[in-house]
Amino acid sequence: MIKKLLHILLLVILLNSCGYKNILKKFNMDTKKQEEIPSSFEQLPVEGMAYVPGGWFNIGSSKKPNERPVHRVYVDGFYMDENEVTVAEFYEFCMATHRAMPIQPDWNMDNHPVVNVTWRDAAEYAAWAGKRLPTEAEWEFAARGGGKGNSFAFESKDHYIRNFGNIADESIKRVKYFYPIVESYDDGYIYTSPAGSFAPNVFGLMDMKGNVLEWCADWYDENYYKCNDQLNPQGPETGRFKSLRGASWNRSGKYMRISYRTFYNPTCNFNFLGFRCVMNGNPVSMDKSCILTKK
Numbered sequence: 001m002i003k004k005l006l007h008i009l010l011l012v013i014l015l016n017s018c019g020y021k022n023i024l025k026k027f028n029m030d031t032k033k034q035e036e037i038p039s040s041f042e043q044l045p046v047e048g049m050a051y052v053p054g055g056w057f058n059i060g061s062s063k064k065p066n067e068r069p070v071h072r073v074y075v076d077g078f079y080m081d082e083n084e085v086t087v088a089e090f091y092e093f094c095m096a097t098h099r100a101m102p103i104q105p106d107w108n109m110d111n112h113p114v115v116n117v118t119w120r121d122a123a124e125y126a127a128w129a130g131k132r133l134p135t136e137a138e139w140e141f142a143a144r145g146g147g148k149g150n151s152f153a154f155e156s157k158d159h160y161i162r163n164f165g166n167i168a169d170e171s172i173k174r175v176k177y178f179y180p181i182v183e184s185y186d187d188g189y190i191y192t193s194p195a196g197s198f199a200p201n202v203f204g205l206m207d208m209k210g211n212v213l214e215w216c217a218d219w220y221d222e223n224y225y226k227c228n229d230q231l232n233p234q235g236p237e238t239g240r241f242k243s244l245r246g247a248s249w250n251r252s253g254k255y256m257r258i259s260y261r262t263f264y265n266p267t268c269n270f271n272f273l274g275f276r277c278v279m280n281g282n283p284v285s286m287d288k289s290c291i292l293t294k295k
Contacts, residue, residue, distance in 0.1 A: 085113065108271070112195065129277060167210045209258075
């Protein structure tokens with residue numbers, strides 16, 4: 001009798017064990033299916049903005065002391081305005097916030113990038129729009145087309161092509177004869193051009209190589225790159241000047257280098273200073289484990 005009971009008990013255990021294995025097998029299959037789902041979130045389209053995926057890239061150059069040393073940095077994915085903020089867009093902000101509109105030159109139309117804006121003007125517009133100003137690292141990453149080593153081809157006029165960008169060229173020479181320009185190139189605009197008049201880069205961003213200089217979020221420090229701040233560098237905590245990036249309608253030569261860093265007092269406003277905004281993107285699955293060792 002005892003032996004029979006032991007046989008029944010053993011049979012029950014075996015059946016339960018088989019059922020458990022089947023359940024476990026199904027669970028493991030479901031888990032595997034879940035693991036096959038990409039860990040990065042789908043980037044939803046944002047009107048008027050392009051998504052710039054994050055990654056590692058070489059920031060800086062050997063051209064000037066404040067661009068040295070060239071080093072690896074990582075930026076998270078973010079959205080960036082496809083165009084520089086226009087006169088019409090900034091006017092809407094001024095009307096909504098009951099503030100004075102910066103005086104625009106008579107050649108700067110509603111669809112041109114707004115100019116004569118201070119850093120605070122730009123930062124406050126960005127906050128009103130639910131955005132922010134880009135860091136220097138974000139701006140350079142976007143202008144380079146990601147981790148590629150793209151740079152503005154100013155060293156040789158043979159590199160210039162039609163629709164290169166709005167810079168100081170033959171057109172400005174018609175009113176400023178002795179102005180330093182890129183010779184044998186004419187973009188058709190003496191001053192600013194309508195936003196988006198030239199071909200976009202690989203991310204769909206316009207005027208990253210001309211039109212107006214763009215305010216960045218960072219305080220400026222000529223020695224900041226020596227700190228080797230690798231992960232989403234934000235610039236120094238304090239300073240006297242704010243960083244600007246890009247080229248503009250009145251600049252040529254060295255100013256057109258993607259890595260070129262310049263600065264102004266945040267209270268300054270000129271007819272070649274403008275800005276564009278960025279917005280944080282969803283987290284992207286990227287390997288950040290090499291923060292201290294990646295070179």
